[in-house]
Amino acid sequence: MQFVGMGQKLLDVPSVKELYNDASQILGYDLLELCLRGPKSTLDETVYCQPATVVSSLAAVELLYQQQETAVSNCMAVAGFSVGEITALIFTGAISFPEGINLVKIRAEAMQASSQLTRSGMMSVFIGADNKLPLGLQVAEEWCRREHNITNPVCRVANHLYTGAKVVAGNEEGLQFLEQNRDDFQIRKTKRLPVSGAFHTPLMQPAVEPFTEALKFTKISNPRFFTFIFFSYSCSWPCS
Template sequence: MSVRVARTLRAWVWGAGCRRGASNFRPPPGAVDAAALLRDATPAEERPREAAARRRPGQCSVLLFPGQGSQVVGMGRGLLRYPRVRELYAAASRVLGYDLLELSLRGPQEALDRTAHCQPAVFVASLAAVEKLQHLQPAVIENCVAAAGFSVGEFAALVFAGAMEFSEGLYAVKVRAEAMQGASEAVPSGMLSVLGQPQSKFTFACLEAREHCETLGIENPVCEVANYLFPDCRVVSGHLEALQFLQKNSSRYHFRRTRMLPVSGAFHTRLMEPALEPLARVLQAIDVKQPLVSVHANVDGHPYRHPKHIRKLLARQVVSPVKWEQTMHALYERKKGTEFPKTFEVGPGKQLGAILKSCNLQAWRSYSHVEVLEADEAPGQDP
């Protein structure tokens, strides 16, 4: 990636606000239009994909952005000493209408865990972690060739890649989170983490769980795989009665371990359909651009191709499974003996690193996490 493009990636924090009608917020003083900067300053021959091709894989980097469930009170404390992070949170509070930094640092946890709050909080903390990474290891940003984000983390990945300005991306996350919170409150539902075995029968288990719900008088019950994490590990979403049935009968389906997740609803299933229209509407209202680096979509694991593709799949993602295992295979597939890129998880928690270890041990050996809770030294290459 050229230095000019790397500088452009740094400018997303102060991007232009939403188009008229999308919201009533304004960008902070001195805002920079990252798209215009790229158009005016970067010749076509210096675009990142061509430049990256001249680097060895071991010199390149990949950024992973976590999703809902990684939030923890205190996140952001380890980022405040770095340039512009406080301004980033101040800009976020103007978009959201409440003090996001105060909520992130001091909670309470119950408030931070609410879908409407935690999605914006994880989004902003992840992009603030990018600012820390840029300050400590600017070459990582300059040499970045790809990014991916888990669920709401996909919005942060796209903002990092220049496909959206920060304020626009955060506003879309706000609308998404509030709509998903509302959909969650419409019916008792949830998500169940399932660690299985090669002989586990996920499809058959979900079918029998739905049939069980029908005997209880539940019409059109939902129970399906919502997240593909790593081999033999899935998250199943649906009606609470269906998930309770799976827990009670886990041995029948060769499940090794099950655990209810602390979320408010059955995300990434058709129970989230009420959130589709609000999200699709805001995605049409904001300016979506071609990413500067490859960003992989949750819906199919493949890189986004163009802005229309981004709008379509970001909306569909709300009611579709997150194919994270497939994304990991797509990101790290390479010939035997080829070096792996350096991978950085930017945001709270290390869940994506743990998943990467289970998907591709060799790729994980070049994994690092950017700490967001406490100030630390530059992230190294030893997990």
């Protein structure tokens, strides 16, 4: 999750500043300045928080490599969730750092644009074994149709955190309905996420085409571990 000051503790690690600088050249703005000083309202915007998350994650791996080289060099597999998938691809050398940042830029811009088409968002819901969350989601969508004339409303589970917690995403009206009527569906607590749209739902469909087009022009290599490759930003961990 993005926060003002992210990356601050990594700046003493060799190549981290260059990592941010090279990303900034591709993005067209000073990413490190935004990460360190915000403002938070800007950093929370999809178009900025996705690149900030990816680059700061790679910078954190630089720190890990400096502190415990074998933890990185002996890595057997990596995994990423959502935009973290691109982080994982860069780490393994499946895609280069410049191409990875370009993908993140296009992805973030497309998802930001999709978010602006419809009032939407995400929130964590905390539930017990007796929950009626599936019913709540159905009723919330019906509420959107009947009370707000939304033709194809979305209110659904976007992420499964653990047994007692899910992330629900969709139309703002549906999320508000769940918040206001949570006791009816045995929802113990809700907490809004600092994001600008309903990610991992059909409301992001407009972002699919531009990202798909960008992928067509991205060179993807076989991921390889234990071989050092030094990208333009002087990557010091075994990226491929």
